[in-house]
Amino acid sequence: xxxxxxxxxxxxxxxxxxxxxxxxxxxxxxxxxxxxxxxxxxxxxxxxxxxxxxxxxxxxxxxxxxxxxxxxxxxxxxxxxxxxxxxxxxxxxxxxxxxxxxxxxxxxxxxxxxxxxxxxxxxxxxxxxxxxxxxxxxxxxxxxxxxxxxxxxxxxxxxxxxxxxxxxxxxxxxxxxxxxxxxxxxxxxxxxxxxxxxxxxxxxxxxxxxxxxxxxxxxxxxxxxxxxxxxxxxxxxxxxxxxxxxxxxxxxxxxxxxxxxxxxxxxxxxxxxxxxxxxxxxxxxxxxxxxxxxxxxxxxxxxxxxxxxxxxxxxxxxxxxxxxxxxxxxxxxxxxxxxxxxxxxxxxxxxxxxxxxxxxxxxxxxxxxxxxxxxxxxxxxxxxxxxxxxxxxxxxxxxxxxxxxxxxxxxxxxxxxxxxxxxxxxxxxxxxxxxxxxxxxxxxxxxxxxxxxxxxxxxxxxxxxxxxxxxxxxxxxxxxxxxxxxxxxxxxxxxxxxxxxxxxxxxxxxxxxxxxxxxxxxxxxxxxxxxxxxxxxxxxxxxxxxxxxxxxxxxxxxxxxxxxxxxxxxxxxxxxxxxxxxxxxxxxxxxxxxxxxxxxxxxxxxxxxxxx
Amino acid sequence: xxxxxxxxxxxxxxxxxxxxxxxxxxxxxxxxxxxxxxxxxxxxxxxxxxxxxxxxxxxxxxxxxxxxxxxxxxxxxxxxxxxxxxxxxxxxxxxxxxxxxxxxxxxxxxxxxxxxxxxxxxxxxxxxxxxxxxxxxxxxxxxxxxxxxxxxxxxxxxxxxxxxxxxxxxxxxxxxxxxxxxxxxxxxxxxxxxxxxxxxxxxxxxxxxxxxxxxxxxxxxxxxxxxxxxxxxxxxxxxxxxxxxxxxxxxxxxxxxxxxxxxxxxxxxxxxxxxxxxxxxxxxxxxxxxxxxxxxxxxxxxxxxxxxxxxxxxx
Numbered sequence: 001x002x003x004x005x006x007x008x009x010x011x012x013x014x015x016x017x018x019x020x021x022x023x024x025x026x027x028x029x030x031x032x033x034x035x036x037x038x039x040x041x042x043x044x045x046x047x048x049x050x051x052x053x054x055x056x057x058x059x060x061x062x063x064x065x066x067x068x069x070x071x072x073x074x075x076x077x078x079x080x081x082x083x084x085x086x087x088x089x090x091x092x093x094x095x096x097x098x099x100x101x102x103x104x105x106x107x108x109x110x111x112x113x114x115x116x117x118x119x120x121x122x123x124x125x126x127x128x129x130x131x132x133x134x135x136x137x138x139x140x141x142x143x144x145x146x147x148x149x150x151x152x153x154x155x156x157x158x159x160x161x162x163x164x165x166x167x168x169x170x171x172x173x174x175x176x177x178x179x180x181x182x183x184x185x186x187x188x189x190x191x192x193x194x195x196x197x198x199x200x201x202x203x204x205x206x207x208x209x210x211x212x213x214x215x216x217x218x219x220x221x222x223x224x225x226x227x228x229x230x231x232x233x234x235x236x237x238x239x240x241x242x243x244x245x246x247x248x249x250x251x252x253x254x255x256x257x258x259x260x261x262x263x264x265x266x267x268x269x270x271x272x273x274x275x276x277x278x279x280x281x282x283x284x285x286x287x288x289x290x291x292x293x294x295x296x297x298x299x300x301x302x303x304x305x306x307x308x309x310x311x312x313x314x315x316x317x318x319x320x321x322x323x324x325x326x327x328x329x330x331x332x333x334x335x336x337x338x339x340x341x342x343x344x345x346x347x348x349x350x351x352x353x354x355x356x357x358x359x360x361x362x363x364x365x366x367x368x369x370x371x372x373x374x375x376x377x378x379x380x381x382x383x384x385x386x387x388x389x390x391x392x393x394x395x396x397x398x399x400x401x402x403x404x405x406x407x408x409x410x411x412x413x414x415x416x417x418x419x420x421x422x423x424x425x426x427x428x429x430x431x432x433x434x435x436x437x438x439x440x441x442x443x444x445x446x447x448x449x450x451x452x453x454x455x456x457x458x459x460x461x462x463x464x465x466x467x468x469x470x471x472x473x474x475x476x477x478x479x480x481x482x483x484x485x486x487x488x489x490x491x492x493x494x495x496x497x498x499x500x501x502x503x504x505x506x507x508x509x510x511x512x513x514x515x516x517x518x519x520x521x522x523x524x525x526x527x528x529x530x531x532x533x534x535x536x537x538x539x540x541x542x543x544x545x546x547x548x549x550x551x552x553x554x555x556x557x558x559x560x561x562x563x564x565x566x567x568x569x570x571x572x573x574x575x576x577x578x579x580x581x582x583x584x585x586x587x588x589x590x591x592x593x594x595x596x597x598x599x600x601x602x603x604x605x606x607x608x609x610x611x612x
Numbered sequence: 613x614x615x616x617x618x619x620x621x622x623x624x625x626x627x628x629x630x631x632x633x634x635x636x637x638x639x640x641x642x643x644x645x646x647x648x649x650x651x652x653x654x655x656x657x658x659x660x661x662x663x664x665x666x667x668x669x670x671x672x673x674x675x676x677x678x679x680x681x682x683x684x685x686x687x688x689x690x691x692x693x694x695x696x697x698x699x700x701x702x703x704x705x706x707x708x709x710x711x712x713x714x715x716x717x718x719x720x721x722x723x724x725x726x727x728x729x730x731x732x733x734x735x736x737x738x739x740x741x742x743x744x745x746x747x748x749x750x751x752x753x754x755x756x757x758x759x760x761x762x763x764x765x766x767x768x769x770x771x772x773x774x775x776x777x778x779x780x781x782x783x784x785x786x787x788x789x790x791x792x793x794x795x796x797x798x799x800x801x802x803x804x805x806x807x808x809x810x811x812x813x814x815x816x817x818x819x820x821x822x823x824x825x826x827x828x829x830x831x832x833x834x835x836x837x838x839x840x841x842x843x844x845x846x847x848x849x850x851x852x853x854x855x856x857x858x859x860x861x862x863x864x865x866x867x868x869x870x871x872x873x874x875x876x877x878x879x880x881x882x883x884x885x886x887x888x889x890x891x892x893x894x895x896x897x898x899x900x901x902x903x904x905x906x907x908x909x910x911x912x913x914x915x916x917x918x919x920x921x922x923x924x925x926x927x
Contacts, residue, residue, distance in 0.1 A: 103777075108884045109876060112694030123694075191661050198658060255695020271697060271705050272876025273779055297778055299874040303761050308776040308874075311769040485644035485889050492648070 095279065098610035099293040100591065101313065102603075103305050106320030107298045109272035114255035115232075115239035116187060116194035121505050122319040124233040125603040126275060126296055131260030133232025133239045134162055134181070139599050141344065141411055141507045143226035147176065147240060147261065157221030157553055164212040168284045170242045171265035178208040180240050188237040193251070196237035198522070199229055221551035223558050227508040233602055263289040263606040272298065288606040302326055309336065309586065315610065316587040318603040324397045330586050339593070343583035344410040344600045346403045346512070347502030348575035349386070349452075349465065350536050351379050355497060357439065357448065363539045367424065367571050376573070377439035383425040383576035384432035385472040386465070392579050395461040400579035405566040406503070406512035408580045410600040413555070414509045416563040423570040425577060429472055436473055444474025450497035452477040455484050458500050461578075465500070494528040494535055504581070505601050509562040513546045517569045537574035541565075616925040617914070624906040631902040632895060636679060639891055640672055646692040646889045666692050668891075679895065688899070689892035699896035702881055707900070709779050710877035712789065713869070714862035716797035718855065721805030726851075728805075729812025730839065733820060744809065751806035760799035760872035767795060777874040796873040800866040804858040811854050815847035822846075848919050856912030863908070864901040 104110065104122055112118060113127045128136075134148040145151075148162045168176040185206040191197040204217040218225070232239045245259035256269040261284070264277035274297040279289045297314065299305045302323035308314045310333065321343075322330075330336045351358040359375035370376040388402035401409060404423035409415045420426065433443070441447040454462035459481055466477045477498060482490065490496045506512045515522055517537065525535020542565045549561035570577065583600045587593055590611040597604045647662050663669040667678065682689060688699035728748070732741045768776035774795055780788035819825060820843055828842045829835075867879035878897060885893035916923045 103874075108880050111691075111697075114695045117693075117695050119693075191658055192665065195658065195662075252690070252695050252697055255697070270876075271702060272880065273705075273709070297874060298876070299777055300880075301757075301871045301874075304764060304777050304872050304874060307761070307764045307769050311764075311772060311776045313768065313776045313778070483644060483887055485646070485648045485887075489644055489648045 095292065096290050096609045097292040098290075098612065099295070100291050100315050100605065100608065100610050101295045101297065102316045102318050102605075103299040103308050103314040104296050104319035105299060105302075105305050105317050105322045108300050109298050110269070110275055110296065111271075112255040113258045113266070113269075113275070114251065115236045115241065115258075116196065116251075117255055118236055119195060121601055124236060124505075125318050125601075126277075127236075127239070127258070128233040128262070128602055129264045129294070129605050130258060130262045130266055130277060131232060131239045131241070132262050134164075134230045135226050136232050137227060137507055137599060137602075139595065139597075140413070141227065141600065142413075143231060146232060148230075151226075153553065157551065158218050160216045160218070160225065161209070162214050162216065164214065165284060166212055168261050169282045170245070170261050171259045171280055172242060172245055174242060174244055176240065176261050177211045178214045179211075180243065181214045181238075182206055182208055183243045184238060184240050187241065187246075194237065199237040203229070221553065223550055223552050224508040224510040224514075228510050231507065233505075264294060274298065290607060290609045291605065294605055306330070309588065312588065315591050316593070316603075317585070321581065321584055322586060324395070324399060327399060327584060327586075328397060335588055337587050337589055337591070337593075339585045339587075339598065340399065340582045341598060341600055342401060342408065342410040343504065343581040344408050344506045344511075345502060345504035346406050346408055346506070346580050347461075347500065347578045348403070348406070349382070349578060350491070350496070350499045350501065350575045351382065351573075352494060352496055352498070353379075353536060354494060354532055357441070358498075363537060363572050363574075364541075370572065374439040377435045378441070379573040379576070380424060381432045381435035381439065381473065382469065382475075383573050384428050384435070385469060386576055386578065387427050387429075387468065387472070388579060389427075391461070391464055391468065395464045396579070396581070399582045399584065401582070403577040403580045405570045405577055406506070406516050407509055407562060407566040408506055408512065410580075410583070411507070411509060411512075414559050414562050416566060419563075419567065419570060422567065425570055425573065432473060436475075441475070444476075447473075447475040449476045449478060451480040453480045453482055453487055453490060453496050453499040455487055455501075456481055462500060465578075489527075491523070492525065492527040494525040494532060500578075502578075507601075509558075509566075510546075510550060513542075513562065513565055514550065517565065517574060518543050518546050537569065537572070539568060539572060539574075542568050613917075613925060617910070620910050620913070624903075624910060627906050628899060628902050632683070632899050633676075635895060635898045636676055636891075637672070639889070639894055640675075642889070644889050646891060648889070683895075683899070688896035691893050692890050693888060699892050702893060703878070703896055703900055706876055706878050706881045708781065709875050710863060710870075710879070712779075712782070712793055713796055713800060713866065713875065713877060714859060716790075716793050717801035717804070717862050717866075718859055720797050721801035721808060721858070722855065724801075725805040725808035726812055726844075728809040729851075730816055730844065732809070732813040733816035734839065736817065741813075744813075748806040748809050751802045754802065755868075756799050756803065756866065757868045757872050759802060760796065760869055763795045763799055764872070779873075779875045792873075792875075796866075796869050796875060799872070800862060800869040804854075804862070808851060808854055808858070812847065812851050815850050816843060819843050819847045845919060849916060852912055852915050852919060856908050856915075860905045860908045863904045 104126075107120075107122050110123060110126060112123060113130065115124070115127060115131060118124050118127060132146050134146060135143040136146040138144050145165075147165050147168060149165050150163045151160055153160045162181075164176070164178060164181070170176060185200070185203070188194040189197050189200045189203070202219050202222050204219050207215040207217065209215055216225070222229070230238045240261060241254075242259040246254050249257070256271065257266040259265070263280055263283045263285075265280045266275060267278050268276040274295055276293065276295050278293045279291060283289065296318070298319070299308060302325075305317065305322060306326050306329065309317060309330075327338060331338050353360040353363075353375070357375065357378045360370065360373060360379065363370070371380075392398060392400040392402065402420060404419045404425050407415055409417075416422075436442070436444065452462055452466060459479070462479045462481075466479060469475050469477060487499070487501070491499055491501055503512070503516065516524070518524070519534055519538040521535075524537065525532065528535055545561050545565040545568075549558050549565065552558040552561060585593065585598070585603065592609045592611065594607045597607045645668065646666070647659050647668065660669070667675060670678075679689070688703070690696040690698050691702060728744045732744045735741050764776045767774045774791050778792055780792050782789045825838060825842055828838045833842075864878065866877075867883050870877045870880045878901060881893060882897040882901070884890070885897060913925070917925065
């Protein structure tokens with residue numbers, strides 16, 4: 001550690017030692033780790049609180065603390081609404097400026113930037129620079145105040161009062177007030193106008209208390225409200241839109257050139273040819289943005305994308321992850337910086353429990369009881385026969401982390417770092433072969449030839465999986481490549497043998513559990529035939545645990561419930577979990593992309609600078 | 613002639629209608645629908661609502677009737693994705709890019725091909741002719757995406773003379789427009805230039821052997837006049853035919869070249885629409901593409917009469 005710290009200033013070294021000690025200074029038996037209830041619920045979780053929580057979870061690294069003492073960062077201050085001063089006058093003369101050109105990988109066009117219609121990560125990566133929500137997540141995926149400066153839940157957790165930032169203006173000059181929150185809510189809850197109305201189902205009403213105070217009334221307590229519902233990128237539904245602009249432009253044009261309160265304003269959008277945004281001079285934080293202008297160009301093909309950044313035509317790659325085979329080439333290029341962090345998602349191999357040989361008519365048994373059933377033995381045998389490290393090496397050139405559940409390591413606090421040891425799905429070839437033999441298929445003999453459905457993008461991975469299962473278990477899967485709209489139809493109607501699909505942009509445990517693992521999850525066989533009692537997985541204990549964690553506002557207790565539910569889905573093989581993808585950001589070395597902005601899955605450019 | 617044009621135009625419209633109808637039903641016969649494509653992020657419980665919103669819950673023949681009615685009124689509908697941008701707008705934005713690319717490709721391939729073809733014909737069986745033949749086959753055999761990437765690596769990455777990707781409209785200035793288009797135009801035009809060069813060569817050879825060329829030479833005309841006026845003009849008929857097809861193909865979108873150079877033209881609109889099962893976009897784009905095909909053929913037929921006054925279409 002000493003060597004690592006050497007290049008740092010004495011001041012940083014002092015801060016590092018202080019923060020490191022502080023983070024670890026708690027009684028392990030104390031359920032709140034020495035943090036007050038106020039520190040845990042505050043307007044933002046302070047940087048220190050987050051470090052303490054990470055230390056408590058055993059995942060605090062030197063790099064985390066170093067990032068925290070970087071001079072550009074000030075620990076988030078607890079600001080009461082009374083102290084929340086209106087934004088100061090901007091000082092454009094201090095703006096370093098510059099025109100950043102970004103290539104958006106793997107896409108033909110930025111079809112929409114309207115939060116009510118956004119359905120791709122690569123869209124909200126741009127929208128999040130233009131529009132704001134009441135909250136925004138930080139690199140630890142913890143919600144911080146954005147247009148809200150503070151909030152407090154009622155004792156029963158059913159009513160949340162939000163204090164709004166004063167002095168905020170939209171790009172068209174309109175002031176931001178409680179009315180905009182109400183307008184956004186009413187628009188987003190209407191399924192005719194928004195595809196995210198489901199996200200707001202738990203909100204009973206939004207009430208204006210005064211111009212800068214709103215109350216959100218819930219049907220039942222919801223722990224993920226700040227991250228899953230109100231956050232500007234992952235939540236989207238409550239990303240604040242401008243009424244006048246929508247009325248003047250109409251939703252079609254608004255989707256291309258939305259008007260918001262974010263650090264950048266859209267000045268031009270040529271569908272398929274690019275989006276141009278410029279610094280918004282009246283942004284509420286006069287320190288941001290640093291750049292004058294950003295152009296986002298969609299570049300669908302990997303090779304031209306690589307050529308463009310190598311030639312310096314573009315400075316940064318955002319959008320979908322650049323093709324895995326390019327990354328080593330980027331790493332070897334001294335002009336480029338490749339930043340790899342854990343991505344917020346997972347990929348899994350799903351096995352249809354209503355079909356032989358994976359048949360499990362009912363998951364509501366103990367694992368010991370399930371282990372008596374041949375169908376379950378086959379599921380577990382397959383899950384245990386997948387050498388995840390080798391799969392990641394061969395399919396992703398090493399860029400991924402083994403997965404044993406849908407909760408991803410980017411969630412840090414909620415992620416169970418021991419699950420790679422504790423999960424029954426842990427790679428164990430001898431055990432897998434034994435289970436398969438017990439199920440009646442010694443060395444794969446008599447095992448039917450089944451289909452493995454993948455999207456064209458998942459072809460390489462599919463081929464490696466097929467090969468691995470053939471070699472390890474002697475079973476044969478045939479690749480069945482389907483375009484995404486077709487594949488998802490088969491998945492939703494439970495019409496597959498095995499199928500590879502997964503998720504991205506999972507910032508809250510609810511994205512991983514509520515959307516995927518409970519009986520009523522939105523992907524869990526919603527269009528299955530009526531005679532099927534459930535989709536791909538159904539377990540009463542998981543349902544109960546998730547029901548409880550959703551309402552639990554005590555972070556520590558919630559973490560316990562989340563990890564328990566995640567462990568059950570892993571042990572009972574809801575799916576054979578494969579890997580958590582890495583979030584890879586590539587940029588030229590003249591771009592300074594601060595750690596503070598490095599939020600998994602997002603490309604926030606408000607603090608980014610460009611050296612001329 | 614006018615009557616001929618009117619008749620051909622009417623026939624063309626019937627072809628366009630037939631293509632549109634075929635595509636309409638074929639799209640709906642293919643598995644997967646636009647709402648499924650969107651579902652990754654949308655609660656499936658909303659799927660029915662969305663189907664209603666876009667009229668996809670109605671029987672196919674009702675959908676067809678409504679589509680015909682709207683199309684006749686000039687309304688191509690709205691994209692099902694994102695902020696439901698009007699199809700006419702998507703096409704109107706893509707069309708100038710495709711048109712620029714197609715026109716420049718054609719100009720480049722024609723200027724190379726005519727020179728190469730004529731020189732080859734005049735210096736038949738010379739080293740020059742063989743080199744031209746070799747180059748033509750090379751041009752034909754190189755896949756356009758490969759040539760595109762090669763051009764990018766040489767001219768954008770190594771030499772840094774031209775931008776690697778993107779498109780700038782002509783309104784941004786001639787050089788920005790041209791510099792962004794020259795590499796894709798060469799990549800898209802090379803195979804056509806090879807075809808047209810071969811075509812020109814054989815047509816010229818045939819013409820140069822004919823009696824009227826001998827007469828022209830016997831009259832003592834300058835060799836240049838013999839070749840360019842008497843020879844080339846008569847050799848142009850097959851060349852113009854190929855040119856018409858080349859232009860139609862370039863206009864219907866050189867998807868691969870568009871993808872390589874990140875230019876959002878008609879080809880990409882079409883492919884993206886198909887992958888997403890975005891019915892209105894596919895229908896609209898196909899309608900435009902089939903019109904380009906049919907009418908560029910008509911234009912070629914009319915051009916024949918200009919090149920060769922003996923051709924008459926009076927009936």
